[in-house]
Amino acid sequence: MFKAPRGTQDILPAEQPYWQLARDKIREVSSLYGFRRIDPPLFEETGLFVRGVGETTDIVEKEMYTFKDKGGESLTLLPEGTASFMRAYLEHGMQVLPQPVKLYSTLPLFRYERPQAGRFRQHYQFNAEAIGEAHPAVDAEIIALAWSLYSSLGLKGLKLQLNSIGDSRCRPGYNKLLTTYLREHQKRLAKTDRERLSRNPLRVLDSKESASQKVIAQAPKSVEHLCEDCAAHFAGLREYLGLMGISYTLNHRLVRGLDYYTRTVFEFWAAGIGAQNAVGGGGRYDGLAKLLGGKDTPGVGFGLGLERIILAMQQQKISPPPDPGPQxxxxxxxxxxxxxxxxxxxxxxxxxxxxxxxxxxxxxxxxxxxxxxxxxxxxxxxxxxxxxxxxxxxxxxxxxxxxxxxxxxxxxxxxxxxxxx
RNA sequence: GUGAGCGUGGCCGAGGGGUUUAAGGCACCUGGUUGUGGCCCAGGAGAUCGCGGGUUCGAAUCCCGCCGCUCACCCCA
The missing domain is CATH 3.40.50.800 (Anticodon-binding domain)
Known part of the structure; x- marks a missing residue:
């Protein structure tokens, strides 16, 4: 008998009311915030992700569904959405539109990973991206959109984690500082973290290894080593969040695994849905456009995993309106x-x-x-x-x-x- | 890629070497009503016990391999 491939699932009629509700709210809230729908293709030239997401990221190194078509071209099923949004922005000359251009979509994404609670090889993700404006109010607006989407679904108790990891001017310096510190305390790090240290020191920060926790807690914090512009941007964002009544936790250990992030990074955490507790996350990616060969263009966006918010809804006993049956x-x-x-x-x-x-x-x-x-x-x-x-x-x-x-x-x-x- | 736990009808699940021709419940079908549901009663169908190999007189039960599922690590939504 055939079975659905590993890490994929049938979304059965009994589950559909949750999906329907999520999609309805996504449409409603996105338009409330002035975002317009875009649907990129479900596969792209492989190079788009290699360059955009970063050659040394897990996504590119081991998680992409890549294949050659009959013309010999290397294509890849979308492992994430942002690179496609930016590609579309550049390809269609959207810099002539009023900035920022605010786009959203709900896409199936494909990553070759070991499945576990809240993680799949094909999952659905809502993305909202604001491209073309560097002002921190845009970051705040994206976060507000996310927040309002969660609350319109009835989700409670989510925690917003916030951090700034600097940009191409200040991050290299911070990186050096962090590396020096971690090297000094290498002996007190777990061995997986010692390996990580040589590859990508930032990643040591969000390690779950209990042995490393003390060292990590004392590590230099990126927010204390931002350049003037990044510091001002972060201060601005925090001010706008305060203004909008959005509370957050400063999380110095929040780094994200995609290379294109600059300055703002954030995640929304839910309790009770397993180890994969991030129901959404995102950040700013001011360097991405250039990486893709376009004109320097700032951007900020966020993604939300539908399977995970549905898990959270079920965990919180939120029941969607039932399907109308025959009368x-x-x-x-x-x-x-x-x-x-x-x-x-x-x-x-x-x-x-x-x-x-x-x-x-x-x-x-x-x-x-x-x-x-x-x-x-x-x-x-x-x-x-x-x-x-x-x-x-x-x-x-x-x-x-x-x-x-x-x-x-x-x-x-x-x-x-x-x-x- | 690594680790742990688990694989018995559509679903849940007992049984852990020989009266097992594998319980029980849910769901399904038929009948109890000559044209009528939910409750009840009676009957029925449905399982190569994940796959392959081994041990044994005998394997769902023990051993090995493979596959799959689940959870966790890495990392992400």
Whole structure:
């Protein structure tokens, strides 16, 4: 038997109400904040990610779904959204639009990872990106959008983690400082962190190794070594967040694994959904456009994993509005009645009534049972008697009462009961 | 890529070498109603016990390998 590939899942009808609610709120809140939808292709030239995300990142080194098409071109299923947004911005000359250009999308993303709670090889991510403006108020607006999306979904108790990691001017200096410090205390670091130190010292900061915690706690903090502009930007952002009443935790250990981040980085954390507790995250990427060969263009954005927010919703017992099921179900007795039932069902659907018809010619009892399982308000019975007199028997499921209704009157009869009050 | 736990009908789940021709529950089908649901009763269908190999007179049960699932690490949403 075939199974869904590892790390992928079927989103079954029973789960769909959560997804529907999430998508509805995403649309609503995005437009509230002036973001417009864009849908990039689901694969891009491989080079876009190699250059944009960074050659030494985990994504590029081991997580991309890369393949050659029949023309011999190397393509990659999107492992993240931001590079595509920026590519589209540059490709379509969006610098002539009023800046910043605010875009959003919900995309399936693909990363070859070991699945675990809240992590998949294909996952859906909502992205909101504001490109073309470096002012910290834009960072604040993105964070506010995220915050308001969470609260519109009813999520409570999320924690916003905030940090600034500087830019191309001040980060190299900080990096050196951090490396020197960590080298001095190498002996007190876990061995995986010692290895990490030589590859990417910033990553040591968010290590979960218990042995390293004391050293990390005393490590120099990036926010204390920002250049003047970065410091001003960060101060500005904090002021706007305060202004908007958004509370946050300064997290000196928050670094993110993609190379393009500059200055602002942030994550939203949820409790109770497993080790992968970040339900959203993002930051500023002022260097990305240039990496992609475009004109220097600032940008800031964020991504939110739909699977993870749905986990959080379930964990917090938030129930979405249920799917509307059929309102009526047609049963029949006899072959002539079957034709009539099918015809009538179409007529009802044409009038906006969600109607199901029994199929397969089973006993009336079995059909009635099915009507019950479908959760309809009315079972409409057609048999010899009804055909002869052009009526239907309307059976009210809740009470068991039955009415004989002329077929010509059925639409009115149902409308009265389904659409009033 | 690494580590740990786990794989028994559609779902949950008992059984841990021989009366197992594998319990029980949910769901499904049929009947108890000649044209009628939810409750009840009776009956029925549905499992090569993840796959392959080994040990044994005998394996769902023990051993090995593989595959898969889950959780965790790395890292991310």
């Amino acid at each position: 009526v179900y047609l049963l029949y007795h006899g072959a002539a009645a079957q034709n009539e039932a099918i015809r009538l069902a179409e007529k009802l659907r044409g009038a906006g009534i969600r109607a199901g018809v029994s199929m397969g010619g089973r006993s009336l009892k079995a059909q009635m049972k099915q009507a019950d399982r479908e959760g309809v308000k009315f079972a409409l019975i057609l048999g010899e008697k009804e055909i002869e007199k052009s009526t239907v028997t309307a059976h009210i499921m809740q009470t068991g009462e039955e009415f004989t209704v002329a077929q010509g009157q059925l639409l009115n009869w149902l409308s009265d009961r389904l659409f009033r009050r």
